[in-house]
Each structure stands twice: as structure tokens, then as C-alpha cells.
Amino acid sequence: MIVRKPLASLLFLALVSLAFVPRPLPAQNPNPPAVFGYSDFTEQAKIEEKFLAIPDAKLAGQHLKFLTAEPHLASTPEDRKTAEYVAQKFRAAGLDTEIVPYRVLMNQPKVVRVEAWNAAGQPLMTGPTREHVEGDPYQDDPRVVMPFNGSSGSGDVTGEAVYANYGRLEDFDQLAAQHIDLHGKIVLVRYGANFRGVKVYIAEQRGAAGVLIYSDPQDDGYYKGDAYPMGPWRPETGVQRGSVHYIFKYPGDPETPGVASTLDLPDSARGSGYGNQPHIISIPLSYHDAAPILQALKGPGVPQGWQGALPFRYHLGAVGGQGGVKVHLVSQQDYQRRIIWDVMGTIKGSEYPDDWVVAGNHRDAWVYGAVDPSSGTAAMLESVHGIGALLRQGWRPKRTIVFCNWDAEEEGLIGSTEWVEQHAKALERAVAYFNMDVGVSGPDFSAAAIPSLKQFLRELTRAVPSPLGATVYDQWKNARPEGNEHRRSNAPPDPVGEAPMGDLGSGSDFTPFLQHVGVPSTDIDSGGPYGVYHSVFDNFAWYIQNADPKFVYLQEMARVFGLEALRMADADVLPYDYVSYAREISAYIDAAKRKAADAHLDSLDFAPAQAAAARLITAAQKAHALQLAPSGDLAKLNLALRQTETALISEAGLPNRPWYRHTIYAPGEFTGYAAVVIPGVNEAIDAKDQGRAAQQLTVLTQALTRAAQTLEGAW
Numbered sequence: 001m002i003v004r005k006p007l008a009s010l011l012f013l014a015l016v017s018l019a020f021v022p023r024p025l026p027a028q029n030p031n032p033p034a035v036f037g038y039s040d041f042t043e044q045a046k047i048e049e050k051f052l053a054i055p056d057a058k059l060a061g062q063h064l065k066f067l068t069a070e071p072h073l074a075s076t077p078e079d080r081k082t083a084e085y086v087a088q089k090f091r092a093a094g095l096d097t098e099i100v101p102y103r104v105l106m107n108q109p110k111v112v113r114v115e116a117w118n119a120a121g122q123p124l125m126t127g128p129t130r131e132h133v134e135g136d137p138y139q140d141d142p143r144v145v146m147p148f149n150g151s152s153g154s155g156d157v158t159g160e161a162v163y164a165n166y167g168r169l170e171d172f173d174q175l176a177a178q179h180i181d182l183h184g185k186i187v188l189v190r191y192g193a194n195f196r197g198v199k200v201y202i203a204e205q206r207g208a209a210g211v212l213i214y215s216d217p218q219d220d221g222y223y224k225g226d227a228y229p230m231g232p233w234r235p236e237t238g239v240q241r242g243s244v245h246y247i248f249k250y251p252g253d254p255e256t257p258g259v260a261s262t263l264d265l266p267d268s269a270r271g272s273g274y275g276n277q278p279h280i281i282s283i284p285l286s287y288h289d290a291a292p293i294l295q296a297l298k299g300p301g302v303p304q305g306w307q308g309a310l311p312f313r314y315h316l317g318a319v320g321g322q323g324g325v326k327v328h329l330v331s332q333q334d335y336q337r338r339i340i341w342d343v344m345g346t347i348k349g350s351e352y353p354d355d356w357v358v359a360g361n362h363r364d365a366w367v368y369g370a371v372d373p374s375s376g377t378a379a380m381l382e383s384v385h386g387i388g389a390l391l392r393q394g395w396r397p398k399r400t401i402v403f404c405n406w407d408a409e410e411e412g413l414i415g416s417t418e419w420v421e422q423h424a425k426a427l428e429r430a431v432a433y434f435n436m437d438v439g440v441s442g443p444d445f446s447a448a449a450i451p452s453l454k455q456f457l458r459e460l461t462r463a464v465p466s467p468l469g470a471t472v473y474d475q476w477k478n479a480r481p482e483g484n485e486h487r488r489s490n491a492p493p494d495p496v497g498e499a500p501m502g503d504l505g506s507g508s509d510f511t512p513f514l515q516h517v518g519v520p521s522t523d524i525d526s527g528g529p530y531g532v533y534h535s536v537f538d539n540f541a542w543y544i545q546n547a548d549p550k551f552v553y554l555q556e557m558a559r560v561f562g563l564e565a566l567r568m569a570d571a572d573v574l575p576y577d578y579v580s581y582a583r584e585i586s587a588y589i590d591a592a593k594r595k596a597a598d599a600h601l602d603s604l605d606f607a608p609a610q611a612a613a614a615r616l617i618t619a620a621q622k623a624h625a626l627q628l629a630p631s632g633d634l635a636k637l638n639l640a641l642r643q644t645e646t647a648l649i650s651e652a653g654l655p656n657r658p659w660y661r662h663t664i665y666a667p668g669e670f671t672g673y674a675a676v677v678i679p680g681v682n683e684a685i686d687a688k689d690q691g692r693a694a695q696q697l698t699v700l701t702q703a704l705t706r707a708a709q710t711l712e713g714a715w
């Protein structure tokens with residue numbers, strides 16, 4: 001469900017012809033460089049070279065074609081068919097393969113209707129209009145689900161429309177400052193700037209009766225460039241479906257936070273869905289359907305920054321009584337406990353079978369999902385193909401590798417969350433989770449990671465050739481893409497001259513691994529101009545026209561993703577960089593201290609947390625020396641390195657959302673995608689709650705002290 005921040009990639013068209021030319025792999029270096037985590041990289045370099053030669057662009061294209069042949073919403077027969085395809089490829093590569101079902105609460109739409117009238121009672125529109133452009137070969141399939149929001153409420157409401165820009169907290173606050181009451185209103189917001197569930201969450205808190213979320217052409221339509229089928233951007237009728245599940249409270253099955261929804265879990269052990277779902281209706285719209293409503297709104301003109309790209313002046317509406325635009329919403333959602341299917345493929349480790357390297361992406365799509373997520377699955381299948389070739393030559397990883405193909409990610413990270421909840425204990429030994437979601441929408445590699453794995457990822461991408469020439473690392477470093485919305489945070493800047501990397505917020509399947517059980521995680525993608533997110537037009541025809549006609553970026557992502565698993569599984573010493581991590585944490589604390597001072601929360605004492613962070617930096621420096629020249633018991637060193645991340649988990653979890661237990665990273669309650677760092681402390685400061693901030697500083701200090709002690713246990 002990742003949201004892309006589309007890039008204006010001027011180079012793309014110029015370079016796309018070069019991208020057709022397959023580049024030879026770099027010749028093997030006779031003296032392979034030192035690689036962090038390996039005392040002697042010579043043998044591993046040969047294994048990696050063999051691996052990198054296998055992922056095949058053409059085969060990746062065939063996987064993509066199969067996976068996107070039919071709409072495959074989670075829990076449908078077509079979704080099951082794609083699960084079987086993935087399982088078959090896993091088995092063919094020699095993985096111990098299982099299709100793992102869960103039974104989870106999800107809605108599918110029965111009726112979705114929007115009607116609007118102007119002040120004179122004249123009809124303005126009825127919708128949603130069926131998505132349509134000239135000549136798209138996929139749009140008319142009767143199985144294309146009507147535009148709807150996962151986790152929307154059901155009902156039939158009528159109210160006056162109010163425009164609320166992106167539906168950020170500050171947007172709603174601005175309406176409140178203008179004394180615009182939202183009780184009983186239909187709030188019209190545009191996509192962008194935060195997670196759609198956050199828009200509905202705040203609207204619900206402010207008393208709105210319903211929410212319409214539309215795609216403004218300024219954000220991913222003609223304002224950015226040519227619309228599909230001329231170009232990659234969203235056409236007039238294109239709708240962004242998506243979940244409004246409150247993932248920032250907890251992801252996964254709404255009825256079972258913290259518990260796996262296995263088939264044998266009795267209904268009596270399931271709760272109500274409303275812990276992480278809205279009560280009110282929300283419906284996504286195209287700008288074709290939203291424009292007549294927006295244009296008819298009267299009342300105050302919009303504040304600076306609220307005007308979109310439709311060719312008229314926007315107004316807030318909300319004139320009250322006479323003169324408003326009346327909107328009628330009907331939403332009949334069929335909520336049922338439905339079966340979903342994760343596909344798991346395991347290769348048992350030869351030396352550390354209990355230490356898992358987990359690598360996954362999701363498979364379910366709102367419609368065809370060529371970019372989101374089938375490009376990720378197609379690339380992963382070629383990673384598995386490469387690993388399978390090594391297995392046939394007698395290679396075995398030192399640690400167990402588990403490849404995962406999640407279901408129902410789109411509805412709220414459901415397949416991954418249920419699996420993590422089921423295996424929470426075993427995952428305390430998992431050394432990494434590598435995620436991919438929107439694998440390829442263009443040529444710009446980007447990544448987000450826990451700080452301990454940022455250098456691992458930078459180093460590894462230096463070993464993978466880019467279709468643009470040189471290595472993935474070179475292309476990544478020079479392109480400096482804007483990054484994705486869920487990756488923004490107040491993190492310190494990247495080291496000078498290094499490829500930029502964001503922090504992990506939420507919006508994809510790394511969330512349960514990192515933020516619930518504390519598995520060090522990364523997330524990678526190859527991005528580009530992509531305006532058809534979650535619409536019927538994210539299909540194979542769009543993909544080969546706009547993203548990757550020769551599938552060379554699928555091949556690139558297969559190599560990077562597979563190499564992450566391979567290099568981590570075989571490392572002598574776990575290649576975690578705790579020095580950078582501890583320094584980042586220290587910087588987060590300094591930033592929070594400044595913010596508290598600005599907010600006049602003067603009695604807060606940051607010294608103990610700063611001292612604990614300093615102790616962690618010292619321990620990390622010592623650990624780093626040991627990692628470079630390990631002596632003694634490697635298993636003991638590795639265990640201490642791994643448990644240091646677990647030490648950052650707080651059993652109590654965050655105030656008001658105990659499912660989120662990581663003391664350093666969480667999705668923001670009011671951003672959804674973007675990470676909030678040291679969330680317990682920062683959110684208490686934001687709320688100007690001095691007591692809670694003090695208590696959360698204590699929790700943080702304890703976690704950092706635990707982490708330092710754990711690391712010190714390595715020697």
C-alpha cells in the first residue's frame with residue numbers, strides 16, 4: 001500500500017533507450033574487497049557472482065505477465081491462483097514451501113454511491129464514474145472492483161460538503177480556527193501528504209459524517225505530466241482505492257491485535273473490529289467526479305497552499321444552511337471473515353538454523369497491481385530463481401532463509417502481521433527482515449532502513465550492476481530521488497557523499513517485524529513517474545509503456561533483494577552498524593530536547609537519556625572493533641548483536657497504542673506513513689503533556705541502557 005512520492009524524472013526518457021542494453025556483470029575482482037561481516041570474502045564473492053548471473057529479465061517479465069493477468073484482490077479465487085503460481089516457483093527452486101491461510105475480517109463493496117446537488121437543488125454529479133481511457137486493454141474486465149476504501153464504514157448519509165485540503169492535522173485545525181464546524185458534514189479531502197486513514201481518523205474525531213478522498217491533478221495528474229495513456233500520470237477517471245484502516249493504532253486483522261488469526265482461532269477469541277477501523281463512511285473519487293462538487297463550493301476562498309490544479313478557484317464550502325453543496329453518500333460494505341493466503345518458502349540454515357533471514361513482499365492488489373505489488377513479486381521470484389541455482393550446486397546458507405509472499409497487505413498489512421504475531425517468539429532470533437512492495441515503477445533506486453543496516457545496504461548495492469551503467473549504488477547516489485512519503489522523518493542528514501536513505505515509518509510489511517517484535521529491517525524500490533497507483537490502470541500495459549519495457553529493473557531488484565538475503569545469511573558476524581544507529585538516536589534526543597524547550601516544557605530532564613545514548617555509542621564502538629576482527633565465540637557475539645535490537649522493544653508499548661513496541665521508530669499517529677522517531681517522547685511533547693513526556697523519557701532511558709548492557713555482553 002506504499003504511497004509513492006512521484007518523481008519528475010527528467011532523465012528517464014533520455015535514458016530509457018540505454019536501459020534496453022543489458023550490461024555485462026563487472027569482472028570478478030581477483031582481490032575481493034573487505035566486506036563488513038566477513039573475515040575473508042573470497043568464497044562468498046564467488047557465490048555472489050554465481051547468484052547475480054541468474055536473475056533473468058525475460059523470466060521476470062513472464063512472472064509479471066502472469067501475476068497481472070487478472071484482478072486479484074485479497075481472498076478472491078484469482079488471488080488464490082497467484083498464490084499457487086508463487087508456491088510452484090518456490091518449490092521449483094528447492095524451497096520448503098507452504099501456503100499459510102489466515103481467517104481475517106475484511107470488507108468488499110456491495111454498493112458505493114455519491115450524489116451531489118448545488119444550493120439551488122440542481123444535481124451536480126453522480127458517481128463513482130467507471131474508470132476509463134481510450135484504448136486500455138484491461139479496464140473493462142467485469143471483475144475490476146468498484147472504487148472503495150478498505151475498512152470504510154457502511155451507511156447512508158447526507159450532509160454539506162467542506163473542503164479540507166490534504167486532511168492533515170494542521171488543515172483541520174485551520175478550518176477550526178475559521179469556526180467551521182464539521183459535525184454532520186461531508187469532508188472532501190485530496191490524496192497526498194499523509195496516509196488516507198489519518199484523514200478519516202481526524203475527520204471522524206471532528207464529527208464528520210463521511211469523507212470523500214479524491215486525486216487532485218496537481219498531485220499525480222496532468223499538472224505533473226501527460227496522463228495515461230499519453231504518459232504515466234493519473235487520467236481524469238482514475239481512482240486511488242486504498243485502505244483507511246487505522247494502521248497507526250495497530251495493523252492486521254481488526255479483530256485480533258497481537259493474536260494470529262489462524263483458521264482454528266475460535267470466534268469467541270476475536271474482538272470487535274473498531275479498534276483500528278473508522279465508524280464513518282469514506283469513498284475515494286476521481287477528479288472527474290470531485291470537480292463538480294469542488295467547483296460549486298461557496299464560502300471563504302481557500303488558504304495559501306490549498307488550491308489544486310483544477311481550472312477554477314477553490315472554496316471551503318461550509319456556508320451553513322442555505323447555499324451549501326449537499327452530498328449524499330451510500331456505502332454498503334460486505335464485512336466477512338475471509339480466508340487469505342501467505343506463501344512461505346524456507347531454506348534451512350546449516351550453522352544457525354534458528355537464526356532466520358526473512359525476505360518478503362506482498363502479492364494482493366486492488367486491481368491488477370502491475371507496479372504495486374506484482375513488480376515486487378516478479379523480482380522476488382527471480383531472486384528465488386538465483387538462490388535455487390546455488391542450492392542445486394550444493395550451497396547451503398549458514399542461517400535459515402525464509403521468503404514470504406504476503407496476502408491482504410492492501411487492507412492493512414494483514415498477512416504479514418498475522419504471521420509475525422504467530423511467530424513472535426521465534427522472530428526474536430530473526431536477524432533481518434528485507435521488504436519490497438512497489439518493486440519497480442521506474443529507474444530510480446531508493447531505500448529506507450533501520451540505521452544499523454544502512455551501510456550494509458549501501459555496500460551491497462555497490463556489487464550490483466545498474467541497467468544505466470556502473471552500479472546500483474552509483475546511480476542511487478547520483479539520482480538523489482525525493483524519496484517516498486512513508487520515509488520522511490526528522491532523521492539527521494545522510495553522511496556527506498553517501499546515497500540518501502530514509503527511516504522506516506509504515507505503509508508496508510516491515511511494520512510488524514520492526515515495530516512489533518524488533519527485527520532489523522530494510523525496504524527497497526526502484527521508482528519513477530507513477531500516477532496510476534491503486535487504479536485499474538496500474539496494469540501490464542501501463543508498466544511496459546512507462547516503467548520498465550525490457551524488465552531490466554525487475555532484474556536489478558531481483559539481484560539486490562536476493563543479495564540482501566544471501567549476504568546476511570552467510571555473514572560470519574552480523575553486519576549491524578550500531579555506531580551510526582546510536583549516534584542517530586543521540587541526535588533524536590537532542591532534537592526532542594530542543595522541541596521541548598520551544599514548547600516551554602521546562603522541567604523535562606533529558607540528561608539520563610543522553611547519558612544512556614552516550615553509553616550505547618561507546619559500547620557500539622567497541623562492538624564495531626570486535627566485528628572487524630572477531631575473536632573468541634562468534635555465536636555469543638552474534639547473539640549479543642541481535643539482542644541489542646530486541647532491547648529497544650518496550651513490553652508496555654506506546655501510550656494509547658500498545659501494539660507498537662519499538663522505542664525508536666513508529667508510524668506517526670497523524671502521518672501514518674512517515675516515521676516518528678523516539679515516538680513516545682516526541683508525541684508527548686507534541687501533545688504538550690509534560691508528565692507523559694517525563695515517563696516516556698524514562699522508558700527510553702531504560703531501553704537504551706538495556707541495549708548498551710546487551711552489547712557489552714558481547715565481550
Ligand SMILES: [Zn+2]
Binds near residue numbers: 001373409
Ligand atoms: Zn503495495
